[in-house]
Amino acid sequence: MDSLTELVAKAGAAVLSINRGRMMIGGKIDGSPVTDADLASDRVIAEGLAQLRPDIPVLSEERVHLATPPYSGSLFVIDPLDGTKEFIAGRDEYTVNLAIVTDGVPLLGIIGAPALGSIWRGLVGRGAQRVAVTPDGGESGAAKPIATRPLPPPGSQWVAAVSRSHADHRSDAFIERRPGAVRKPLGSAVKFCRIAEGGADIYPRLAPTGEWDVAAGHALVTAAGGKVTDELGAPLHFGLAREGFLVPEFIAWGDPSAAPRG
DSSP, X not given: OHHHHHHHHHHHHHHHTSOTTTOOEEEOTTSOEEEXXXXXXXXXXXXXXXXHOTTSOEEEGGGGGGOOOSOOSEEEEEEEEEOXXXXXXXXXXXXXXXXXXXXTEEEEEEEEEGGGTEEEEEETTTEEEEEEBOTTSOBOSOOEEEOOOOOOOTTSOEEEEEESSOOOXXXXXXXXXXXXEEEEEEOTTHHHHHHHTTSOSEEEEOSOEEHHHHHHHHHXXXXXXXXXXXXXXXXXXXXXXXXXGEEOOEEEESSGGGSOOO
């Protein structure tokens, strides 16, 4: 965990070193943007994992063309820069996501938000923490334990983390069916982090998204005491031969008792 945390911090420092006013911005086949920062972070992570655990295959958003699914055993799932649109827009809510998935289940998740000076990390069965980091990637102070919170009782206000850049009709309808919900717009995997540390109650994303967007947050929320399912409460699986490595839908629940039993 410590070595991987250092690697995520180093990748975050590489992102911070990029001049957003002068960087190159390209487009992928799916129309999503890619920048010098995405590629710089990916290089740092690829080199680091090759030294730390060359025996574990890597699925990275920036190297999907090298993927050879389905995967068995363990797999690193990486998003070198989640929230590229936020990054391009000059906002601070972008992250570096790293997960270890074993037999299709995310067990370790690390999410770094370099511009916010924080890294959230969790190991399923062992708890979750928040770590303060400096712009150069060094740790600042001791890691602090974090945990999800119980869902407020009926009639009380509760917080739904929602995407600032990727709204979808199904997720909006899901929230509308729950009176008392207050939307909290956030960028990137920071939404998972707010769930994990008890700052929000639920994060629905009922539209397809990449496994690299979800795996680290899935492990983090689970380690912090929450649960991540599909809309019916069924578990999610990663690293399979699903086309495009897409997760059709998910809901992150801070209070696992609030999730339906799928």
